[in-house]
Amino acid sequence: xxxxxxxxxxxxxxxxxxxxxxxxxxxxxxxxxxxxxxxxxxxxxxxxxxxxxxxxxxxxxxxxxxxxxxxxxxxxxxxxxxxxxxxxxxxxxxxxxxxxxxxxxxxxxxxxxxxxxxxxxxxxxxxxxxxxxxxxxxxxxxxxxxxxxxxxxxxxxxxxxxxxxxxxxxxxxxxxxxxxxxxxxxxxxxxxxxxxxxxxxxxxxxxxxxxxxxxxxxxxxxxxxxxxxxxxxxxxxxxxxxxxxxxxxxxxxxxxxxxxxxxxxxxxxxxxxxxxxxxxxxxxxxxxxxxxxxxxxxxxxxxxxxxxxxxxxxxxxxxxxxxxxxxxxxxxxxxxxxxxxxxxxxxxxxxxxxxxxxxxxxx
Amino acid sequence: xxxxxxxxxxxxxxxxxxxxxxxxxxxxxxxxxxxxxxxxxxxxxxxxxxxxxxxxxxxxxxxxxxxxxxxxxxxxxxxxxxxxxxxxxxxxxxxxxxxxxxxxxxxxxxxxxxxxxxxxxxxxxxxxxxxxxxxxxxxxxxxxxxxxxxxxxxxxxxxxxxxxxxxxxxxxxxxxxxxxxxxxxxxxxxxxxxxxxxxxxxxxxxxxxxxxxxxxxxxxxxxxxxxxxxxxxxxxxxxxxxxxxxxxxxxxxxxxxxxxxxxxxxxxxxxxxxxxxxxxxxxxxxxxxxxxxxxxxxxxxxxxxxxxxxxxxxxxxxxxxxxxxxxxxxxxxxxxxxxxxxxxxxxxxxxxxxxxxxxxxxx
Ligand SMILES: CC(C)[C@H](C(=O)O)[C@@H](O)C(=O)O
Ligand SMILES: CC(C)[C@H](C(=O)O)[C@@H](O)C(=O)O
Numbered sequence: 001x002x003x004x005x006x007x008x009x010x011x012x013x014x015x016x017x018x019x020x021x022x023x024x025x026x027x028x029x030x031x032x033x034x035x036x037x038x039x040x041x042x043x044x045x046x047x048x049x050x051x052x053x054x055x056x057x058x059x060x061x062x063x064x065x066x067x068x069x070x071x072x073x074x075x076x077x078x079x080x081x082x083x084x085x086x087x088x089x090x091x092x093x094x095x096x097x098x099x100x101x102x103x104x105x106x107x108x109x110x111x112x113x114x115x116x117x118x119x120x121x122x123x124x125x126x127x128x129x130x131x132x133x134x135x136x137x138x139x140x141x142x143x144x145x146x147x148x149x150x151x152x153x154x155x156x157x158x159x160x161x162x163x164x165x166x167x168x169x170x171x172x173x174x175x176x177x178x179x180x181x182x183x184x185x186x187x188x189x190x191x192x193x194x195x196x197x198x199x200x201x202x203x204x205x206x207x208x209x210x211x212x213x214x215x216x217x218x219x220x221x222x223x224x225x226x227x228x229x230x231x232x233x234x235x236x237x238x239x240x241x242x243x244x245x246x247x248x249x250x251x252x253x254x255x256x257x258x259x260x261x262x263x264x265x266x267x268x269x270x271x272x273x274x275x276x277x278x279x280x281x282x283x284x285x286x287x288x289x290x291x292x293x294x295x296x297x298x299x300x301x302x303x304x305x306x307x308x309x310x311x312x313x314x315x316x317x318x319x320x321x322x323x324x325x326x327x328x329x330x331x332x333x334x335x336x337x338x339x340x341x342x343x344x345x346x347x348x349x350x351x352x353x354x355x356x357x358x359x360x361x362x363x
Numbered sequence: 364x365x366x367x368x369x370x371x372x373x374x375x376x377x378x379x380x381x382x383x384x385x386x387x388x389x390x391x392x393x394x395x396x397x398x399x400x401x402x403x404x405x406x407x408x409x410x411x412x413x414x415x416x417x418x419x420x421x422x423x424x425x426x427x428x429x430x431x432x433x434x435x436x437x438x439x440x441x442x443x444x445x446x447x448x449x450x451x452x453x454x455x456x457x458x459x460x461x462x463x464x465x466x467x468x469x470x471x472x473x474x475x476x477x478x479x480x481x482x483x484x485x486x487x488x489x490x491x492x493x494x495x496x497x498x499x500x501x502x503x504x505x506x507x508x509x510x511x512x513x514x515x516x517x518x519x520x521x522x523x524x525x526x527x528x529x530x531x532x533x534x535x536x537x538x539x540x541x542x543x544x545x546x547x548x549x550x551x552x553x554x555x556x557x558x559x560x561x562x563x564x565x566x567x568x569x570x571x572x573x574x575x576x577x578x579x580x581x582x583x584x585x586x587x588x589x590x591x592x593x594x595x596x597x598x599x600x601x602x603x604x605x606x607x608x609x610x611x612x613x614x615x616x617x618x619x620x621x622x623x624x625x626x627x628x629x630x631x632x633x634x635x636x637x638x639x640x641x642x643x644x645x646x647x648x649x650x651x652x653x654x655x656x657x658x659x660x661x662x663x664x665x666x667x668x669x670x671x672x673x674x675x676x677x678x679x680x681x682x683x684x685x686x687x688x689x690x691x692x693x694x695x696x697x698x699x700x701x702x703x704x705x706x707x708x709x710x711x712x713x714x715x716x717x718x719x720x721x722x723x724x725x726x
Contacts, residue, residue: 164521
């Protein structure tokens with residue numbers, strides 16, 4: 001059988017630097033575990049704009065549709081801030097999500113024991129935290145029409161449309177319930193059904209889908225209260241299910257609870273392909289970090305953990321994913337730290353490559 | 364000259380309980396400071412629904428338009444959860460905001476020294492915190508048309524519309540810049556201009572208005588990053604300006620940083636009336652707290668501090684507002700605590716009325 005295929009889109013800023021370490025990890029799995037991948041690479045975001053004048057070339061889009069999984073680094077940077085909306089780096093990422101139909105964005109917010117002190121929250125509030133946020137990723141106000149800026153009575157008016165069909169809500173809900181069955185069997189769904197009709201539909205459909213998952217405990221929460229509860233007592237949650245825009249904000253809020261954005265991976269999953277694997281893209285939650293780009297300071301762990309998610313969700317290699325995650329936990333417990341993980345006590349941080357080195361050694 | 368007029372809408376749940384203490388405080392200002400108000404009372408939310416079948420009677424709406432300021436308690440409760448969207452308690456509140464055109468919602472997130480330990484965040488991250496969130500309150504996805512649930516291809520579809528005109532953005536921005544001039548002279552505006560055109564217009568208009576406030580430092584932040592930064596390092600902010608929906612979530616997130624939701628007031632301000640005072644409604648940030656309703660456990664401080672905001676913003680009685688706030692700081696420093704403010708060390712909490720007593724005594 002042919003090797004599974006990976007398309008690497010390292011993107012902008014620290015994307016290429018952290019992806020270099022992922023490539024070494026991929027190489028290790030080939031050498032040592034006989035897990036070989038056909039790896040190709042291409043451009044996305046500002047890098048694609050510089051080369052082609054668009055943040056994602058059609059050929060790249062076509063390749064992404066064909067591979068077994070896409071690994072993405074990061075997009076964006078100040079250089080591209082003044083570009084027209086239609087060609088901003090973000091549009092490349094959004095096009096991938098939409099055209100690959102990656103409706104289920106899985107964002108674990110996990111607090112590593114060795115790093116619990118890094119959180120701005122009290123240690124007992126976050127130690128052992130293990131939440132999974134399932135964010136709908138292909139619809140809602142990110143993609144709804146009509147949208148744009150137009151003139152009305154001589155005045156500019158900005159419009160976006162929040163729009164959800166019951167099918168879109170249903171498939172995101174199933175992803176959340178399926179995940180909950182493998183975890184703590186609790187789903188909390190968040191919307192603003194008290195002010196938005198789209199939130200009422202969301203709540204109704206989630207409640208209907210729940211009938212197929214009698215073992216899972218379902219609760220509903222208004223998204224504003226959700227933000228509050230995440231700050232107050234995040235460990236009350238197991239799986240959080242929410243829409244594209246609320247998910248954007250709530251998952252960043254949850255990510256920051258862990259104190260270490262450089263540690264958090266994500267998976268964006270779509271429908272099964274002919275080979276049974278889901279359409280999939282994996283990316284770190286952190287951005288392109290222009291302030292530290294090119295200095296060898298970036299933490300590659302979020303990107304490496306994204307590859308671990310690929311092993312688990314795309315290639316059914318849960319044991320290998322566990323192995324990789326365990327290696328990372330070990331190096332952290334041993335005190336390996338990139339600059340973003342340095343406490344007030346100081347010390348010399350590892351470079352991006354050195355962090356890659358110790359992870360490979362631990363493997 | 365006639366006394367200024369106040370309309371009290373105590374609403375549901377703990378609303379009437381906490382408002383009772385506000386009435387005593389109002390009485391004190393009449394007796395001791397010769398500051399007299401003509402106070403009337405009426406129903407809102409579930410209480411109005413029970414009496415009239417609507418969450419806000421037209422007569423109440425008319426009264427609210429005529430008085431100098433409305434004091435609102437809280438709306439909602441499980442009893443009303445299954446009501447039709449159009450008559451839910453929240454609709455009463457939203458109608459007041461919309462018809463009084465209360466476009467600037469001021470939500471201070473302040474951490475009281477005596478309570479810094481209550482936050483789930485580390486003490487040094489929140490001690491001394493003093494942020495003012497200015498949330499646009501009469502537009503955006505809360506009110507945009509089209510909206511509703513309809514059937515398309517045999518499927519339910521939920522739609523809401525995010526819509527902002529430049530005039531709506533401009534007046535909210537002016538409110539934020541005016542406030543910043545009296546505070547730390549820093550405004551951070553939050554939107555999702557990277558994915559929403561309405562966010563691009565927001566950013567553009569705020570930047571244009573900024574030209575009239577050269578002394579104020581303006582920055583822009585994506586709302587997801589804003590949620591993150593609020594959790595990571597909230598003291599970096601002075602005034603945060605944002606739209607109705609982002610403001611709902613971000614202000615609740617900010618509120619929870621202080622650790623004591625029972626402490627946080629808000630003011631919703633509109634255009635000046637004939638007498639020069641702004642249309643205004645004041646309400647605590649906390650909700651109706653059905654779980655503790657009728658037990659005398661509620662913390663009246665948020666509601667009393669909302670009256671202090673009324674003194675400051677509606678009646679130009681800043682010194683009297685300071686006096687009231689100082690009395691509250693004093694009782695907290697002396698250890699007065701309602702149940703929501705009890706630490707793990709325990710002790711006997713004050714009842715709602717007892718907290719009112721000690722505040723009156725401190726005055
Ligand atoms: C970069 C941006 C378009 C994106 C989003 O808003 O979805 C990011 O914030 C994310 O959460 O992945
Ligand atoms: C009660 C509800 C309608 C309201 C809102 O969403 O604005 C509340 O959450 C608030 O923030 O005042």
